[in-house]
Amino acid sequence: MSAAEGPLVVGVDTSTQSTKALVVDAATGRVVASGQAPHTVSSGAGRESDPRQWWDALGEALSQCGDAAREAAAVSIGGQQHGLVTLDAQGEPVRPALLWNDVRSAPQARRLIDELGGAKAWAERTGSVPSASFTVTKWAWLAEQEPDAARAVRAVRLPHDYLTERLTGEGTTDRGDASGTGWWASGTEAYDEGILARVGLDPALLPRVVRPGEVAGTVRDGHGLPFSKGTLVAAGTGDNAAAALGLGLRPGVPVMSLGTSGTVYAVSQRRPADPTGTVAGFADARGDWLPLACTLNCTLAVDRVASLLGLDREAVEPGTGATLLPFLDGERTPNLPHSSGLLYGLRHDTTAGQLLQAAYDGAVHSLLAALDLVLDADADPSAPLLLIGGGARGTAWQQTVRRLSGRPVQIPEARELVALGAAAQAAGLLTGEDAAAVARRWNTAAGPVLDAVERDRATLDRITGVLSDAAPLLERDATSH
DSSP, X not given: OOOOSSOEEEEEEEOSSEEEEEEEETTTOOEEEEEEEEOOOOOSSOOEEOHHHHHHHHHHHHHHTTHHHHTOSEEEEEEOSSOBEEEOTTSOBSSOEEOTTOOTTHHHHHHHHHHTTOHHHHHHHHSSOOOTTSHHHHHHHHHHHOHHHHHHOSEEEOHHHHHHHHHHSSOEEEHHHHTTSSSEXXXXXXXXXXXXXXXXXXXXXXXXXXXXXXXXXXXOTTXXXXXXXXXXXXXXXXXXXXXXXXXXXXXXXOEEEESSSEEEEOOBSSOOOOTTXXXXXXXXXXXXXXXXXXESOSHHHHHHHHHHHTOOTTOOOOOOXXXXXXXXXXXXXXTBTTOOOEEEOOOTTOOHHHHHHHHHHHHHHHHHHHHHHHSOTTSOTTSOEEEESGGGGOHHXXXXXXXXXXXXXXXXXXXXXXXXXXXXXXXXXXXXXXXHHHHHXXXXXXXXXXXXXXXXHHHHHHHHXXXXXHHHHHHHGGGGO
């Protein structure tokens, strides 16, 4: 390993399935060392994880980084959004964390929207209309379904907050992740005491919101990780805001992330407020905004269809009239939290490869339907779509996005953009730079550009029509659970 040109920093991505750590040269962006360790997520009606697993996984990932992690001058943690972490007076979890893709709080989401003035009022107040993914709905569910647990809570955190607090001993969060809770008002950039009162949550239980560029704290003694006492700790942020930092994203550039969930987003200098609820009006980690739409079913759902068909995930075939809506976990965009997958248009001559392609088409359709709402009206419609996440490396994903979007598609060569964005945030603490400017200096978005092809509007229109016709059936599923 050659000597680093600048100080070393650590960026962490604590995601749904695993925790990844990168040790990065702050001067060049070169990844000096990396590590990764898995988590477990419950199956069945809910999606839960023990937060202590995240801490153990962080320790394991850092141990894989070797001596480089011990030399780090700053660290930052990016993490999965929305998760409800409830802690007791000793800082121990009261119960497993409710994750973003746990949709049991859908009834609470509908009730909260009605009780606080409807969707438009919520969008204007918090920037978003809460769905079952949002933390506020999960707290409402917990208070109703497990009141003893709710009464035992002495601190409420998001996943990245939990790890940051175990490093520093201080309860902090950032505006990017706080904007996904449903109890942070985007207009005032403060916790909304009216919403908190409605769900019976004492604001004293919430973390302090750290400003962009501000130091959240320093590493304390007794953490058991390879950091020196006094190492600077950045605020961290949610995974999508961290990935936007990792790309050095400028306003108006569209991003599609293909992972466990699928997202489309872009940085905007205008505060978003979509009353339909399709676009979440998140803040970014810098001071701008990150309008975003998210689907629950992306790479895992398509891989599951491939498995059911006995196919490799790349074994797609063109030329099908079949439509497959891969809503295997319910869906957030469109808002059908208790729907299931739906197949329409099956014929004798339909092949397994065509069905797999239909699954890709259904997943990408949901994301592209939201993209125009995410982008500002003056955004360049011919700008390349940045394709990131695990699915971005797959040929079938790339070609499906090209065909259905009609845009050129750029695939950044940099991997682990959430962890890289966190590393850029940590580097900014040392250099005084804006974190996105750090990432641009590192040239993280560089990568091949696939030329635009003619947009397959016939497939898009067919899927839209099936979704519209099937909506009563998909919505009726919600009442049968």
